[in-house]
Amino acid sequence: MLRDKLKNKQTQVVLFSSTAIALYGYDQGMMSLINTNYNYLDTMGISETSPMVGIIVSVYYLGCALGAVIASKFADWKGRRPGVFVCVATASVGNLIMFFAGMGPPHNALAVMIAGRIIMGLGVGGLDAVVPVYTSELSEDNARGRALAQEFQANIFGLNMAFITNVIVTHQLGKHNQWAWRSPIMIMQVYPILLFSGTTLLPETPRWLVLDGKNNKAKESIAKVFGKSQVEDRIKELTEAHQVEERKGMVSYADMLIPGRTQWHPTVVTIMGQVNQALTGYGAVSVYGPQIFGLLGFGVTDAEYLTLGNYIFYFCMMTFAWILIERKGRRWLLVTGAFWLSISFALLCLLGGLAMSSQNGTITTSIPLLATGIPGTVILYLATAVFGIGWLVPPWLIPTEIYPSSARAQGAAVSVVVWGFANFAVTLLTPILFNNLDYWLFLIFAATNAIAGLWTFEYCPESGTRTFEENQEFFKKAADEGTWSVRKVAGGEYRKLPDAKGDEDGTGENVRQQGKKDGIKDGEREPLLERPT
Template sequence: MSFLKEMLDKKFEVVLFSSTAIALYGYDQGMMSLINTNVNYLNTMGIAEEDPLVGVIVSVYYLGCAIGAVLASLLADKAGRKPSIFACLAVTSLGNLLMFIVGLGFSRGAMTTMFIGRIVMGLGVGGIDSVIPVYSSELNSDGGRGEAMAKEFQSNIFGLNMAFAINLAVTNLLGKDNEWAWRIPIIAMQVYPVLLLSFIYRLPETPRWFIFHERNDDAKAALTDIYGEKDMHGKYDELVKAHEEESAHSIGYNDMIWPYSEQYHQTMVTIMGQVNQALTGYGAISVYGPQIFELLGIGVSMAEYLTQANYVSYFFLMTFAWLLIDRLGRRLLMVAGAFGISGCFLLLTVLGGLAMNYEQLGIQQKPVGIVGSVILFIATGAFGIGWLTQPWLIPTEIYPSTSRAQGAAISVVIWGLANFAVTLLTPILFNNLKFWFFLVLAITNLFAAWWTFVYCPETGGRTFEENQKFFEDAKEEKSWSVLKIDEGDYRHMPKSEKGGDENGESQPLLGGS
């Protein structure tokens, strides 16, 4: 009975739902890895494996994500978080179906249909990636926001593993020239939106959104559903007070994206978080994993199995992310992660060179490939712990309620554009730079570490209001350097275990048991 009660707990349901929704993003990355090398798929598209259009088909999805994020954030503010999530799931399902039917009974327009399907699915997934972090963050405590979202992004890696495992199984069973070896992994994705759409009715709308739209009775009903009648009134009064403090004026995109605008500083922290995440190179590695192992001298078949093993390791190492993110902070993990990834890529540059020139050097290729594979496993884990969750989490912590959805949308837009560029350029860089591509990533990771250390504040363990105070103090100091503002206090987690006062948004909506 106690287990059943836990299963029916609203906090558990929200985390489970949000985790499954975020897994959609990971599934697409794993799904396209082996589809890109399927002979029947390439013939259906009318392209060769080395054709740049392979990368364009993958990357155009991210443009859809960028547009979907903006549309979903507008809907989330106007109609509510739940209706926006529902609409995004439906659009995702439609896009996935369009991808599945490409070339079924028709040959003309196959590539056009695939492009449309990728864009439509991107609209839905981008919207989900925009709204879910806001929804989850608004329903978790200050000391638990990072852990909750890291668990959700661990599910992202579960989706990645599921997609690649299905791909690998059907490819080995049916062969690379069989059309169902690429159609089955696509249609299997439908399990996510279908399950989520059938479950979403059980979830609460955030009481904070109800209060922001002056639907006070609905807010009380939602709080009663979450806490019960006894604790509802105290939570309600806290949220009303927070709303009154924040709603003195409305905030739109113009107040966020133009230099010297009210929340331009927050927006630049958001933008650079996603840019730096893209610069780590792991968007490309997730999509082109097998090709990277081949670059290290691994055979085609073994490279595919090692890619799956790397994803499994990635999933389990993500446990350290949610164990550490609210204890050590977002900033420390990001800086250490970027330095670690950079060091791994420097080693991979050397090992890649040895693997490609082993005959001239008179060495064996196999040991080089083994060592390189181990280092790539380490680098992937470092990314998961240091960079997978944080750029999505920080935007939900530095904006007030009046602009939190817009801030999350900006985050997804930049993520979409940055990953569009990375996934588009990766095949070209592979073909031209070979192992020197690792050196490029080593340098970009060093940049990410430097920028984060100097300009990204530590947002963990603090209330939403405390994090906004950092940006107010930065205006007074006329500096964005975390090292200079408030004597560098925002370089690390607050000394006390419980940050902030007892007002405003310092109390969770679904925090505690």
């Protein structure tokens, strides 16, 4: 049974994509304890409170932004699968450069580390742009969210693997040993090795093959993944969709980035999704977890173990993300998540203030650590779960659902570029804000989450379980009606999932049957690529 499942191409795509996404998670967890290694800081020639700590972490995101643009163009030119391969190779080279930083002339260590971070960012940013598109183009319409959520659960697995590795080597070797920070970097090579070995097993997406005029190869890909009986129906649907796009013309970055152009509206939705995700503050929590627990009054060792527990809880709770994302929708998860995150950070600000006041002796009655630390830990754990369920996946998923095929990789690239710059700013400023604002940083995150929730409620359409073409129809209707408010476009139809009524089993079958009664052909409602029964 398991062997047969592993031979299934859909399963192989999810496993491969999950491994690629886990590579990004590993980097986040890897740097969180490397930043506090004394040998690493000495080798780089910086202090623990130096702004360079944040710069080394954040330049990676600039590399991600550039890598996303390059990879998206390459994936449109040569294909999704070759794009993934090149990105993996680039990330591997950058990781090796980081490992060797400081082994040569000492005065070059910082420059080598920064170069390695940027090059690795090029590869990982490319993966972040291409992999969601690759997965989305090979998934059913009512399963795209579940597939990507499962892959992002692997992202948290990578984060856990890195942090556990860091904790083990740090406590075995000590914070003054260079191998306590070099070993986690080298272990990261496990991911490129696995990805290289799996690349040859994967199909190219039939959508891209049709887009590139390779219909015969598209037929071979469909037969390999979905069975020979599916070939004629699927190739006809894909060809017709491509002909519609050809009549509209190819989409350029100018069409996406210049106000008033055809793809400006979906691009704003894409940009704001990533900006708002960065404003939730969880890029900072992932990288600077131990320091955040320190603000709640815990010592260094306790803070590290509590961070590890938070990451493990994060991984477990991500299961609810892929359970809920197709049942409740992207928009519901985002708005609800922002609301609870705002409340959580406001409470953390209060508890952090009490903890620091107690430590500094500025109040008459000393407050025990457990009185602030335990509730603060519980709230931070729950807030992390809320972020994982509500905000980790949708900002990456929505751009793969709202653009035409000729702009899907470019839309994902825009998403990664904005994510890169937003997280560059957050991870650069976070250590500075830690040193100057202490617990008041939590209050800033409470406000930014409130802003993120309000914007999403007003302007982000629900794209779940709809076909790519149906999602593009929202933006056409918005232009015709002269409004971007989701409440006003098409009578508020896009505020919720289209199958919210009459699809209690979550499969979409009731909706398809209703569509047949309404005279809608199967091809207009059913996914273009569907696993055969």
